[in-house]
Amino acid sequence: MIRAQLPVxxxxxxxxxxxxxxxxxHSRLSWGLATSASWVALFISLALLDQVLITGPISYExxxxxxxxxxxxxxxEINAFVLLIISGINAITISFARASIExxxxxxxxxxxxxGWMLYLSGLLGIAITGDxxxxxxxxxxxxxxxxxxxxxxxxxxxxxxxxxxxxxxxIGATFILIGIALLYMMTGTLNMADLAARILSVSDTxxxxxxxxxLTAGIxxxxxxxxMHFWLxxxxxxxxxxxxxxxxxxxxxxxxxxxLRFFFTIYGVEFSFETMKLDRILLPLALAGIFVASTIAxxxxxxxxxxxxxxxAQIGYMVLGVSLVSVTGVTAAILHLFNHALMKAAxxxxxxCVFFRVGSVTRGDLAxxxxxxxxxxxxxxxxxxxxxxxxLTVGFISKWYLIVAALDQQMWWLAVLVLISSLLALVYxxxxxxxxxxxxAGDRSVKIKEAPAALLIxxxxxxxANIYFGIDTSLTxxxxxxxxxxxxxxxx
Amino acid sequence: MLGLLTVTAIAIAxxxxxxxxxxxxxxxxxxxxxxxxxxxxxxxxxxEAAVGAGIAxxxxxxxxxxxxREQHAVPRSRHWIALSxxxxxxxxxxxxxxxxxxxxxxNAPAHLHVVPRYLQxxxxxxxIPNVVTSVLASYRGYDxxxxxVVIFTAAVGVIGRLGIVxxxxxxxxxxGMEHHLILRIxxxxxxxxxxxxxxxxxxxxxxxxxxxxxxxxxxxxxxxLYGLVFGMRSVTRVAPSIVVRTLAAAGVLIxxxxxxxxxxxxxxxxxxxxxxxxPKDGQHLGIFLVEFGVGMTVAASMISLFYAYASYKxxx
Amino acid sequence: xxxxxxxxxxxxxxxxxxxLYVVIASGNLxxxxxxxxxxxxxxxxxxxxIGKLQGGTAPILVEGVTSYSNPLPHVLILTAIxxxxxxxxxxLALAVRIYGAYDSxxxxxxxxxxxxx
Numbered sequence: 001m002i003r004a005q006l007p008v009x010x011x012x013x014x015x016x017x018x019x020x021x022x023x024x025x026h027s028r029l030s031w032g033l034a035t036s037a038s039w040v041a042l043f044i045s046l047a048l049l050d051q052v053l054i055t056g057p058i059s060y061e062x063x064x065x066x067x068x069x070x071x072x073x074x075x076x077e078i079n080a081f082v083l084l085i086i087s088g089i090n091a092i093t094i095s096f097a098r099a100s101i102e103x104x105x106x107x108x109x110x111x112x113x114x115x116g117w118m119l120y121l122s123g124l125l126g127i128a129i130t131g132d133x134x135x136x137x138x139x140x141x142x143x144x145x146x147x148x149x150x151x152x153x154x155x156x157x158x159x160x161x162x163x164x165x166x167x168x169x170x171x172i173g174a175t176f177i178l179i180g181i182a183l184l185y186m187m188t189g190t191l192n193m194a195d196l197a198a199r200i201l202s203v204s205d206t207x208x209x210x211x212x213x214x215x216l217t218a219g220i221x222x223x224x225x226x227x228x229m230h231f232w233l234x235x236x237x238x239x240x241x242x243x244x245x246x247x248x249x250x251x252x253x254x255x256x257x258x259x260x261l262r263f264f265f266t267i268y269g270v271e272f273s274f275e276t277m278k279l280d281r282i283l284l285p286l287a288l289a290g291i292f293v294a295s296t297i298a299x300x301x302x303x304x305x306x307x308x309x310x311x312x313x314a315q316i317g318y319m320v321l322g323v324s325l326v327s328v329t330g331v332t333a334a335i336l337h338l339f340n341h342a343l344m345k346a347a348x349x350x351x352x353x354c355v356f357f358r359v360g361s362v363t364r365g366d367l368a369x370x371x372x373x374x375x376x377x378x379x380x381x382x383x384x385x386x387x388x389x390x391x392x393l394t395v396g397f398i399s400k401w402y403l404i405v406a407a408l409d410q411q412m413w414w415l416a417v418l419v420l421i422s423s424l425l426a427l428v429y430x431x432x433x434x435x436x437x438x439x440x441x442a443g444d445r446s447v448k449i450k451e452a453p454a455a456l457l458i459x460x461x462x463x464x465x466a467n468i469y470f471g472i473d474t475s476l477t478x479x480x481x482x483x484x485x486x487x488x489x490x491x492x493x
Numbered sequence: 494m495l496g497l498l499t500v501t502a503i504a505i506a507x508x509x510x511x512x513x514x515x516x517x518x519x520x521x522x523x524x525x526x527x528x529x530x531x532x533x534x535x536x537x538x539x540x541e542a543a544v545g546a547g548i549a550x551x552x553x554x555x556x557x558x559x560x561x562r563e564q565h566a567v568p569r570s571r572h573w574i575a576l577s578x579x580x581x582x583x584x585x586x587x588x589x590x591x592x593x594x595x596x597x598x599x600n601a602p603a604h605l606h607v608v609p610r611y612l613q614x615x616x617x618x619x620x621i622p623n624v625v626t627s628v629l630a631s632y633r634g635y636d637x638x639x640x641x642v643v644i645f646t647a648a649v650g651v652i653g654r655l656g657i658v659x660x661x662x663x664x665x666x667x668x669g670m671e672h673h674l675i676l677r678i679x680x681x682x683x684x685x686x687x688x689x690x691x692x693x694x695x696x697x698x699x700x701x702x703x704x705x706x707x708x709x710x711x712x713x714x715x716x717x718l719y720g721l722v723f724g725m726r727s728v729t730r731v732a733p734s735i736v737v738r739t740l741a742a743a744g745v746l747i748x749x750x751x752x753x754x755x756x757x758x759x760x761x762x763x764x765x766x767x768x769x770x771x772p773k774d775g776q777h778l779g780i781f782l783v784e785f786g787v788g789m790t791v792a793a794s795m796i797s798l799f800y801a802y803a804s805y806k807x808x809x
Numbered sequence: 810x811x812x813x814x815x816x817x818x819x820x821x822x823x824x825x826x827x828x829l830y831v832v833i834a835s836g837n838l839x840x841x842x843x844x845x846x847x848x849x850x851x852x853x854x855x856x857x858x859i860g861k862l863q864g865g866t867a868p869i870l871v872e873g874v875t876s877y878s879n880p881l882p883h884v885l886i887l888t889a890i891x892x893x894x895x896x897x898x899x900x901l902a903l904a905v906r907i908y909g910a911y912d913s914x915x916x917x918x919x920x921x922x923x924x925x926x
Contacts, residue, residue, distance in 0.1 A: 019746050
């Protein structure tokens with residue numbers, strides 16, 4: 001019986017843990033509850049993935065009302081994988097959070113952090129799992145509002161402006177999505193994704209449906225920080241508390257990219273998205289521009305958190321690039337990179353969280369000599385950085401490999417070369433940090449700096465080990481991503 | 494009506510006096526509420542009037558009182574950027590309208606698919622005349638749970654950001670208006686009426702427009718009125734902030750808890766049929782409970798918002 | 810006839826765009842929030858227009874009436890209104906705190922202060 005109810009428990013457990021955290025009114029207790037709920041969510045997502053791989057897509061009717069009248073949860077390979085990414089990164093980062101949050105956020109607001117955290121988690125899981133477009137909007141707003149809150153909890157006053165800017169951009173994006181949903185509803189009379197996909201075929205040549213497509217793409221693209229709609233991201237990441245930066249980096253934009261895949265492939269279908277709308281011709285240049293512009297800015301950025309933020313924009317470019325190739329290998333590469341990028345970026349932000357815990361700053365100059373003062377922390381940063389560049393034996397290599405194979409499949413050797421060149425840019429910005437940490441002249445201050453506590457190092461290293469493990473044994477990730485890509489592309493044929 | 498709306502919107506855009514812009518927004522919101530009535534959306538009109546013209550405008554005025562009242566003129570460059578974005582987006586939308594079904598066309602797809610079941614069968618399946626309530630609380634009840642969580646999140650956010658005084662009585666810089674005899678007496682007369690009306694709206698939502706959300710807003714407005722007239726000190730004695738916050742969380746838990754109970758009784762999440770001996774009884778009970786949860790969270794969240802703004806002190 | 814049937818939507822689009830213009834053009838944080846509200850309220854009108862049915866009445870079932878306006882957009886917009894006010898409340902709270910930290914709610918002045926500090 002429990003098994004049949006897993007889809008809804010996935011979302012409702014964190015959703016209800018949120019208000020309880022507020023009632024507990026105690027920082028440690030609410031952390032304990034939130035952490036337990038997070039690990040339960042991770043196990044549920046594993047069970048769901050397992051079930052989907054064996055039995056195929058799962059459908060769950062909320063309120064017992066059949067779709068399209070009621071709201072449906074629908075889980076197939078792709079969103080089961082996304083659920084796993086979110087709940088996995090979340091479980092690790094929240095385990096990291098206790099010491100880090102106590103250090104960075106006012107004690108009195110501790111329980112508010114975890115209330116917001118749980119609501120954020122349930123929002124993201126709710127977006128990923130649902131089969132109803134309006135339900136997407138509702139959970140999108142839960143996750144957005146709680147993320148504005150989480151960013152703004154940092155003591156730095158720039159966190160306030162970052163949160164405000166994110167709020168304005170996020171609301172514009174959400175309203176665009178709302179307009180898109182209105183137009184789709186107007187033409188089809190339904191809000192259920194599967195029903196939409198079936199009914200859209202007969203009206204796919206209307207201008208209304210095309211404009212709905214444009215608005216949905218723009219709205220979700222804004223949320224996903226697809227270049228050139230990325231301006232909110234670097235500050236939002238940089239000025240959030242460390243643990244929360246890691247959480248966002250591993251989850252927020254991933255869900256938005258998933259939504260894009262959902263709309264492009266499942267709802268509108270390959271034919272409409274890429275033949276009628278010629279979406280690939282827009283996405284490909286945007287992806288490349290995003291990769292090169294953002295990587296170049298990252299090189300000149302001295303605040304390491306902001307640097308990683310720009311790097312994320314570049315990495316989102318790789319995912320969009322994979323999608324724009326419209327082949328099974330390309331989409332596989334994009335989905336793989338969702339997973340792999342979540343691993344590497346969350347690991348890097350956690351390592352920076354360790355640095356901030358001891359040093360109180362993450363400006364590049366202040367990292368001088370840390371390679372010796374904090375060997376485990378910087379060791380983690382180096383390995384995470386290598387993964388970001390795409391060195392063999394790390395997950396970063398796997399993503400790039402599939403991307404290059406996809407490009408070569410379509411005789412686009414120039415694209416493969418560009419991907420390689422862009423990796424060199426990543427090498428430059430990662431190397432700058434490593435150089436300072438290991439070869440920079442340490443001032444007398446860094447002598448006193450100790451290694452970060454184990455409570456912070458263990459979660460960080462779990463992610464680093466995952467970076468290497470999934471870089472060597474790719475059977476799970478490539479297998480699932482491949483099946484998801486086939487399912488997405490297969491819907492059109 | 495649409496003409497009036499346009500004039501108001503343009504006036505807001507051109508207005509540099511923030512106070513006037515906010516008041517105009519209140520008017521804009523009221524006008525759209527009137528428009529919703531014309532378009533048969535009575536529930537929505539009710540909510541828009543209470544929320545847009547009421548709560549949102551009050552919040553904006555509160556924020557203005559705590560900041561500054563005038564804005565700088567828009568720089569030329571920005572004006573052109575904004576104008577071009579808006580013209581492109583608007584043109585795209587108008588292009589999109591060209592294939593739309595005409596306004597109020599009975600053969601539009603929106604009227605032919607999905608909705609007929611709500612209109613024809615909700616009486617047998619749920620048994621209450623207000624279809625909006627049926628869809629809101631049962632067919633799409635899960636969205637409404639999400640909505641309740643959203644307002645709760647906002648309340649947590651504002652408490653977290655503005656920093657509400659943890660418990661007990663709030664000292665405030667505004668002493669209220671105890672000296673105005675007429676105001677005090679009017680307020681005293683009004684309060685029971687407002688509370689009664691709120692209860693009516695809460696429990697009458699099955700038959701007429703209304704329901705937990707609107708009732709919550711009205712209920713909160715009684716407390717806000719009390720706080721404004723008699724001062725923060727008295728209102729927090731009646732409803733200490735810790736209690737209010739607890740109620741906000743409890744409302745969400747009631748709603749979510751109904752879902753958990755239906756799970757335990759062997760149904761799907763939020764399936765009210767299993768709550769009673771007859772499906773219809775179950776639906777009645779379920780809708781009653783979730784509307785209660787919504788009302789509680791909304792009222793408590795709105796009161797928390799008010800407290801947070803009223804007790805905010807700048808950290809120097 | 811065609812023009813008249815769509816005229817309603819066009820006005821709504823103009824309203825939305827006025828709201829969006831205020832959000833983008835205005836440097837004042839509170840004015841931005843006002844703009845967002847206009848933008849959203851206009852989208853609500855768009856939804857409710859979809860629900861309107863010629864000769865229909867409010868969707869509260871009464872004996873003898875057969876033609877009702879579409880209740881689904883009403884439900885969606887009830888949700889969206891709540892989401893809107895939640896965003897507004899949080900945005901304004903942030904604006905108030907920003908004023909506390911920077912003594913200004915003008916975007917350009919805040920940027921200037923960040924650049925120098």
